[in-house]
Amino acid sequence: MNRVIKLSDVAKAAGVSQGTASNAFNRPEIVRPEVREKVEAAARELGYAGPDPKGRLLRAGKVNAIGVATTETLDYFFADPYARAVMASISAACDERGAGISLISAANDEKLSWNIQSAIVDGFVLFCIEGGERLVELSRERRLPFVALQLDASDETISVIGVDDFEGARTAARHIGALGHRDVAVVSLELVDDRIGPVAPGEVEAAFYSGTRNRIQGYLAGLAEFGVDPVAVPVFETQNNARTVGAALEHFYAEGRRPTALLCMSDRSALIALDWLRQRGLSVPGDVSVIGFDGVAEGEVSEPPLTTVAQPIDVMGRMAAEMILDxxxxxxxxRFEVELLVRQSTAAPRTG
Structure with a gap:
């Protein structure tokens, strides 16, 4: 096996001290040209590629970069409009500081653990839509600062940025209820890992993901104010993608059933629903009203423009980045307030 060439080998071959050899690479302006040329020639002959940037950064104690981590696959950062919006605000904050970003994800727990342990960053921003507890555990093991987005945790030792999911969902349900809708269905995010399908009432309380549980409970509480029996509200668990949201809508519209309003737990699922309904000749909001949750830019230009519960995504992402950099x-x-943005995807149900 070939021996790894070290800086000390280059220094010995060039006949200089290791400090001088180091300066030839890292501070060449203080090394005489003839000495620098001798060190560079020795490095070329030995096949030495130069000092390890990882080691140099770690010795400096700060690398001026943050890690953004999720338990989702890497395409989540690009496919999900909420994630894109958060990343835009994080990127803006990093640009202002001249800081870098490392995206951290993995298809399984072993790879996620390795990616977090090996990331060259000053701290982590954790996307805790799903798998938040595991992200927190791994970040703690790394002993670097971290802040969790959307983690509903009672642990006061964790830095958290988020919104009141219950109140945001109740605001959406109140809007739908005030318009006159009583036949309402919920397109839910995951309650537990790797599961889709109809949600029984007792499963909501046992949900692993507290954000999902809180939003469902908020929807049901808001509808109950208008006399809607919570047990009668169909809830379908999805993975926030076209395949599973489509399965939810197929379920809601089976056997001639037609809810007059859909409460979607994300703007992404609401936008998918708009496409699904349009392809089947169903009018929004004529046949069915649709409301999302997030406030992403895509909702402003959808057809029709999407009514949604908006989070202050730009403020939240920027704050998360600044907390790690500072x-x-x-x-x-x-915890930030949400805002109901009423657009053209919701209206009173048709009569007669």
Whole structure:
């Protein structure tokens, strides 16, 4: 096996000290040209590629970069409009500081653990839509600062940025209820890993993902104010993609059933629903009203423009990045208000 060539080997071959050899690579302006040329010639002859940038950054104690981590596959950062919006605000904050970003994801837990342990970053922003507890555990093992987005945790030692999911969902349901809708269905995010399908009432309380549980409970509470029996509201668990949202809509519209309103737990699922309904000749909001949750830019230009519960995504993403770049002296808990944006995808149900 070939021996790894070290800086000390180059220094010995060039007849200089290791400090001088190091300066020839890292601070060439302070090394005499003839000495620098001798070191570079020795490096070429030995096949030495130069100092390890990872080691140099670690010795400096700060790398001026943040890691953004998710338990989803890497395409989540590009396919999901909420993730894209958050990443845009994180990127803007990093651009202003001249800082870098490392995207961290994995298809399984072993790879996720390795990716977090090996990332050259000053800290982590955690997308905790799903798998948040595992991301927190791995970040703690790394002993670097981290802030969790959308993690509903009672642990006061964790820095968290998010919104009141229950109140946001109740706001959406109240809007639908006030318009006169009573036959309403919920397109849900995951309650537990790797499952889709109809959700029984007792499964909501046992949900692993508290954000999903809180939103369902908010929807049901808001509808109950208008006399809608929570047990009668169909809920379908999806993975927030076209295949599973389509399965939810097929379920809701089976056997001639036609809900007059769909409460979608994300703007992504609401936008998928708009396409599904249009392809089947169903009018929005004429035949059915659709409301999302997030407030992404794509909802402004959808057909029709999407009514949604908007989170302050830009503020949240920027704050998360700045917390890591500035350092976190003590845990922070930041919860923001949501705003109902009423557009053309919701209206009163047809009569007669």
């Amino acid at each position: 350092g976190i002296d003590s845990p922070r808990r930041e």
